[in-house]
Amino acid sequence: MTKDINNISKKEFLEKLESYRNGSITRRHFLNVTGLGAATAVLGGTVPGLRPTPAFAGDIGDRVVLATWPNYHDVANFDAFTETTGAHVQVNVFGSNEEMLAKLQAGATGWDVYVPTNYTFEDYVKEDLIEPLDVSRLPNYDAAAFEPRYAEAGSVNGTLYGVPKNWGSTGMAINTKHNDGKAISSWKEFFDITMDKFSGRTVVHDYQLTTIGSALNYHGYSFNSVNPGELADAEKLLIAVKPHLFAITSDYQPPMRNGDAWLTICWSGDGKQLNSDIPEIHYALGSDGGEIWSDYYAIPKSSERKDAAYALINFMLDPNVNVKEVLTHGYPTADSRTYDMLPADLKNDPIIFPAQDLLSPLEFGAAVTLTDPNRAELMARFKSA
Amino acid sequence: MTQRTRNWLLLAPAGAWFMVMLIIPLTVVFIFSFGERAPSGGVVLAFTFEQYGNLPARWAAFKNTMTLAPIGTLSALLIAYPLAYFLAVKANPKWKTILLVLVIVPFWTSILIRSYAWIFLLGGRGIPALLDVIGIEGVRLINTPFAVLVGIIYGYLPLMVFPIYVSLDKLDKRLLEASSDLGAKSWKTFLQITLPLSIPGIATGCMLVFILLMGEYLIPAMLGGGKVFFVGNALVDLFLQSRNWAYGSAVAVTLVVVMLITVTIYMRLIYRLGASREDVSIM
Amino acid sequence: MGNGDYAQDAAPKGRKVVAELRGVSKYFGEVCAVSDLSLSISEGEFLSFLGPSGCGKTTALRILAGFEVPTEGVVILDGDIVNSLEAHHRPVNMVFQQYALFPHMTAAQNIGYGLRQRRPRLPRAEIADKVYKTLDVVRLGGYEHRRIWEMSGGQQQRVALARAIINEPKLLLLDEPMAALDRKLRKEMQIELQDLQRQLGITFVLVTHDQEEALSMSDRICIMREGCIMQIGSPQELYDRPNSRYVAGFVGTSNFFDGILTDNKGVLGTVRVNNEMPMQASHGSDLAIGQDVCISIRPEQMKLHRQGEGLWVKVLNRIFLGEHTEYLINHETLGDFLVLSPRQAEMAESPFNPGDRALVSWEPSAALILDNK
Ligand SMILES: Nc1ncnc2c1ncn2[C@@H]1O[C@H](COP(=O)(O)OP(=O)(O)O)[C@@H](O)[C@H]1O
């Protein structure tokens, strides 16, 4: 499963990263390039010649390994971290929470900080793979500054395991040019139009949570349902829709941009990017449901550099640092201190910060969906049908 | 030390390698395949045939693999042979090395990166747009079995070219002169001398490509848009997404068995084709 | 030289010419493999190209076979100019240097290959019949189903031969066919080849670097050096009347005495050997007064005796060879040279021993003045 790790060289990774930053490829594209099979992609640290010579050897050691989603950071922040602490940041890129959990479950080690999503914490705690956080070692963490909605999944049974990084929503992006200029705003419309005049033009995600979730929403069920009857309805819908799909992939930006695909399940950050570049692509949340999510910084139990891990998380929680992160990737922050520092046009952006009433039908992914064998097998049957 | 012990000692590293790289993992997978999925993913050891009973759910994946792998192998052969022939027989020796390097160079890049070129070429703005200009409208190429086939041929071409090149290159050119001297026109020389003597290369290339294709998952994922599903994709999903190791192991064991059966039939066929023992050296 | 004298390039009179080269040269880039070759080959003759490795013999053969197109000159086969006629259209077959047998075919399949290419097709039975007959001709009866690698070098060579002669070519080209055989087998094959050639009446063109082989088998020999023909003639002619020091040295053994030509008016010319000793010898054409030349005398043309006319020499060594006895002799001006004394002469006069003084003499006509090239 890991053969492609060796195939993508560090140089290629950096080139890809650079072209992503230039906007010539997209986040999900990048994710696929580097993330399929969990590429051990690397920044700074392991690239000879790029390794900075630390001004002094800090107490925290000479490096810290961060497992995260692609282009979810401002690289300049990592350089600043290295400058102040002497530890360089090595970045490993992953494709999905499922994959990250699978790796840690299988006993993989070497990561110091990772970025799990809300619905995974229960499992990490149950499996004893995650380190409880010692708040005293995170002076920049101010619990009161975070909206509880985006922070509460980080605590399990009263113990803090993760501090919020960013949040976002999963909705739909439609190229209105092909629908007489009209957007759509429900999963009912999404699947109906796919089986009708958008046949062969729709993309759904390549993982169970959102794809099955939206099919459940279509029938008016909960996004997180594990009820066998409801899942059977969702499966029937997905199997019926499959011949009309353009693709089952999480790399939906390129076909949306080049016109091959007209409609897709979409993360808010991608929606923002698509809309900025191609105004006729609209991003909308489902009025009948959808996902809202929050990512957290956390430390895997297996980390051997906990000092460095704490130092990095604390550094990233500094609002002055965090604001640069948000400006780079465009995902909203739950930290009011950081929010206050953002420019007004960003604060008022309807895609990044949607109105509260639009968010209310959305659900956070439930832990049970992550491990539910029926949902996993449903997705697999759908893909191999 | 007797001759016998010495032989065993000499064989030990290879044996150890074989154990670590092949026997142990296969045994583990075999044992897992009789287990059950743990509640939060992974495997609980047991002795049940439940996983094998579920195999029909992956029928489509096996069907796709078992059609596209042979078609891909044959297509790669049809394209690779003329290329290898040109390199080995026709190309100016001065340019040979450079041309050979050109064939290998793509291999230094990840197939992942290379597939992106095809995503563009086969996408709506690539070849279909060109066809549109000449009046052929509405052609869809990307995310079809055809796109996967193109990716397969492209990705596996060097693997096919090399063994054929080697067998053609070591072919004594005087045999071709001898054939011509005895009155055979060039295409008859090709059919009666060149082709039969390159069968070892063809056999090796096909075997190599076919076996690797059976486990392929990247190209279908990239160029099939998740709609052309190989057994390899089923395995990636089972191990990395649904974390159903037991079922994944059963699928993997089945794949290995299918592979062994196919390869055995294939070897028989090659020998039957009349290639003598000396001629055929498969891997 | 050599090609200036057209008479010697011509085939023996009264026989039909099957192949002819006129002023043929072949360049591989800058390298000149053969230069200005002219010769004709007549029906039924056994012609050899003899010369050291790299002198262009194979190239000459390949031009005849049609594998190389000459850079200059004309190739004529059976009266037609065939310079760029492809090999498979020529009524010519070749036995390759390492035989070039098809490894994926049996002996019989190899031998029948040429017949199978014929259009219109020959009936299978006819092909099989001919193959069996040819197997017998080369004495390989019973080996028809053998694979090539199951055969010895000598057997492989017979297969190669059979594969060529079964087509009844106008010209059979053999490129060092015996080079890979051991000495004893080579002798046998030489005799067999000669028999075969007489029996079949096919014209043979043999390439070899082995002078004994060329002398014993050929009707005519074409001596080559650095891409050029030095002399063409029967073994006898080449031996008795070499046209250069090179040919004299290549065909048989000879003693050479270097000098300057001082007179060539009569039948005998005069050479001042080693700048001091005038010697008389029969001279060839194309020699100028003052030119560097040599006198060549075959060792068997010299006689050793104790009385009479001659040069005084000292015997250095004596080797008994059975039929002959070989003496190594020293003369104060001429240096060391060889004398071969036949058995009768040895019987008549008691043998010389190392250290003995003796007189050496020869017929003036046995001494040849040759260009020193
Ligand atoms: N295909 C070729 N390319 C370049 N040079 C060649 C080629 N064939 C022969 N020669 C050169 O021509 C000369 C004569 O070669 P060849 O006819 O093989 O000699 P022989 O058979 O007398 O040993 C040699 O110097 C050889 O290197």
Ligand SMILES: [Mg+2]
């Ligand atoms: Mg030669």
